[in-house]
Amino acid sequence: MLTEERHRxxxxxxxxxxVVKLQELVEATSSSESTIRRDLSQxxxxxxxxxxxxxxxxxxxxxxxxxxxxxxxxxxxxxxxIAQYAAQFVQDxxxxxxxxxxxxxxxxxxxxxxxxxxxxxxxxHLEALLEKDIPTYxxxxxxxxxxxxxxxxxxxHSLEHYSFDKCFIGVNGIHHDFGYTTPDPEEAMVKSLxxxxxxxxxxxxxxxxxxxxxFAKIADLEAATIITDELDDELxxxxxxxxxxxxxxx
Amino acid sequence: MLTEERHRxxxxxxxxxxVVKLQELVEATSSSESTIRRDLSQxxxxxxxxxxxxxxxxxxxxxxxxxxxxxxxxxxxxxxxIAQYAAQFVQDxxxxxxxxxxxxxxxxxxxxxxxxxxxxxxxxHLEALLEKDIPTYxxxxxxxxxxxxxxxxxxxHSLEHYSFDKCFIGVNGIHHDFGYTTPDPEEAMVKSLxxxxxxxxxxxxxxxxxxxxxFAKIADLEAATIITDELDDELxxxxxxxxxxxxxxx
DNA sequence: CAAAAATCAATCAAAATCGTTCATTTACAA
DNA sequence: TTGTAAATGAACGATTTTGATTGATTTTTG
Numbered sequence: 001m002l003t004e005e006r007h008r009x010x011x012x013x014x015x016x017x018x019v020v021k022l023q024e025l026v027e028a029t030s031s032s033e034s035t036i037r038r039d040l041s042q043x044x045x046x047x048x049x050x051x052x053x054x055x056x057x058x059x060x061x062x063x064x065x066x067x068x069x070x071x072x073x074x075x076x077x078x079x080x081x082i083a084q085y086a087a088q089f090v091q092d093x094x095x096x097x098x099x100x101x102x103x104x105x106x107x108x109x110x111x112x113x114x115x116x117x118x119x120x121x122x123x124x125h126l127e128a129l130l131e132k133d134i135p136t137y138x139x140x141x142x143x144x145x146x147x148x149x150x151x152x153x154x155x156x157h158s159l160e161h162y163s164f165d166k167c168f169i170g171v172n173g174i175h176h177d178f179g180y181t182t183p184d185p186e187e188a189m190v191k192s193l194x195x196x197x198x199x200x201x202x203x204x205x206x207x208x209x210x211x212x213x214x215f216a217k218i219a220d221l222e223a224a225t226i227i228t229d230e231l232d233d234e235l236x237x238x239x240x241x242x243x244x245x246x247x248x249x250x
Numbered sequence: 251m252l253t254e255e256r257h258r259x260x261x262x263x264x265x266x267x268x269v270v271k272l273q274e275l276v277e278a279t280s281s282s283e284s285t286i287r288r289d290l291s292q293x294x295x296x297x298x299x300x301x302x303x304x305x306x307x308x309x310x311x312x313x314x315x316x317x318x319x320x321x322x323x324x325x326x327x328x329x330x331x332i333a334q335y336a337a338q339f340v341q342d343x344x345x346x347x348x349x350x351x352x353x354x355x356x357x358x359x360x361x362x363x364x365x366x367x368x369x370x371x372x373x374x375h376l377e378a379l380l381e382k383d384i385p386t387y388x389x390x391x392x393x394x395x396x397x398x399x400x401x402x403x404x405x406x407h408s409l410e411h412y413s414f415d416k417c418f419i420g421v422n423g424i425h426h427d428f429g430y431t432t433p434d435p436e437e438a439m440v441k442s443l444x445x446x447x448x449x450x451x452x453x454x455x456x457x458x459x460x461x462x463x464x465f466a467k468i469a470d471l472e473a474a475t476i477i478t479d480e481l482d483d484e485l486x487x488x489x490x491x492x493x494x495x496x497x498x499x500x
Numbered sequence: 501c502a503a504a505a506a507t508c509a510a511t512c513a514a515a516a517t518c519g520t521t522c523a524t525t526t527a528c529a530a
Numbered sequence: 531t532t533g534t535a536a537a538t539g540a541a542c543g544a545t546t547t548t549g550a551t552t553g554a555t556t557t558t559t560g
Binding site: 019053057123126133137142150155161 | 252253254255258373376380383385386387388389390391392393395398400403404405407408411
């Protein structure tokens with residue numbers, strides 16, 4: 001295999017994986033350890049990568065992904081933008097529902113309205129809300145260990161005693177035909193009811209959720225205003241035909 | 251797995267969870283304890299995280315050293331003894347209610363019964379319960395900022411859907427004539443209802459609460475078994491005439 | 501409080517990785 | 531074909547990383 005060829009392959013692999021082991025490269029190129037070492041030394045001199053013990057890594061160590069956690073960290077900036085934008089819709093005196101979930105959690109520091117009351121089913125949201133001295137009501141129900149969200153019959157029963165000016169719901173899928181969806185049916189029921197109890201509903205979702213659908217349906221598109229961060233014109237037109245949609249600019 | 255890779259994974263996990271146990275990292279990276287310790291030491295030196303006993307935490311995470319403060323509190327040892335004793339009454343298969351409060355919180359680590367279900371109105375109890383993988387239901391309602399307890403109409407409504415084998419209630423006053431009392435009427439109502447919904451009720455209170463009374467009445471003495479830590483013979487006889495009482499020895 | 505369990509820091513030997521040297525192979529021009 | 535320079539792969543001692551062990555320290559438990 002040609003030197004040029006190997007270098008290309010190494011950089012490609014690196015771009016894909018962020019970090020590669022020397023042994024992987026030996027295997028991928030079927031050349032010897034020595035050769036790969038020479039390649040890496042040269043590429044490092046050319047500022048194309050960074051050698052680390054055991055292999056090589058990308059130069060620019062940005063806040064970016066590596067593994068399963070990719071999405072949680074990668075889309076964080078987008079989520080924050082969306083959340084910040086959504087927080088503007090909270091106005092003085094409002095009574096709002098904030099759904100459990102990482103995106104809606106990001107809203108809280110950006111809420112500046114006075115005299116509001118918040119109802120939520122997210123345990124993690126509590127600390128942030130109390131920190132800001134916002135009177136907070138929690139739904140009852142079963143705790144979902146992984147997400148610390150309250151779900152099930154108890155949560156639904158609790159909800160029935162409230163009604164909201166606005167609600168902010170996180171979803172996992174937004175689809176032209178299937179509407180708003182999320183993987184857990186128990187959660188879907190809670191989101192769905194909260195939405196029905198609100199005069200005005202907002203759905204928060206970054207662009208990776210657009211045109212996707214998951215198992216459990218929450219509501220039709222018409223039921224809420226979408227707040228997202230990216231959307232090509234074609235899709236935008238498609239959704240706009242059905243409901244209001246706010247696209248946050250970077 | 252490369253050092254570089256591990257460090258990235260550790261920081262990602264930490265960003266997501268705020269706090270990670272060393273064992274979790276050992277598992278996630280399939281490397282040895284020693285290696286992870288070295289990683290954590292290094293990352294700490296680089297100001298990327300903060301080591302805590304048992305793992306690592308995000309740099310700007312204020313929630314800590316509560317345990318230190320708690321133990322220095324005067325009646326903590328007594329409370330712990332009472333809680334530990336009370337935990338014995340929880341049996342396999344029980345469905346129990348655990349009231350918010352520091353004494354009842356101490357019960358949780360000492361519960362060894364299997365297949366139990368817990369309902370509580372204490373947010374702080376959640377973490378401890380989930381840690382032990384105990385299925386937990388939370389009441390709904392207004393969050394009382396200071397104590398992180400759920401109170402008010404919402405909590406009462408949530409309670410109505412349950413009934414319990416046993417309940418464990420913390421009180422601020424136990425008095426021969428005035429029964430069980432607590433300062434906050436909203437809380438008193440919750441405690442009172444929980445007590446009514448239980449086949450068997452236990453009231454936990456250290457000796458400083460004996461023969462005291464505060465504003466809001468929860469129930470008459472007859473309604474529960476008292477668990478406390480000190481009582482002179484004269485008072486003991488007085489209370490025993492009305493209800494069962496367990497005195498924990500030091 | 502004291503025993504038991506978990507966690508920790510330090511140490512050490514084994515394993516993996518590294519840089520260097522050198523003999524061999526390959527590419528290509530004379 | 532032959533000479534030469536570049537590239538390759540194997541070998542070896544040096545360095546780094548790793549995991550197990552030990553005993554100290556902290557935390558939990560009874």
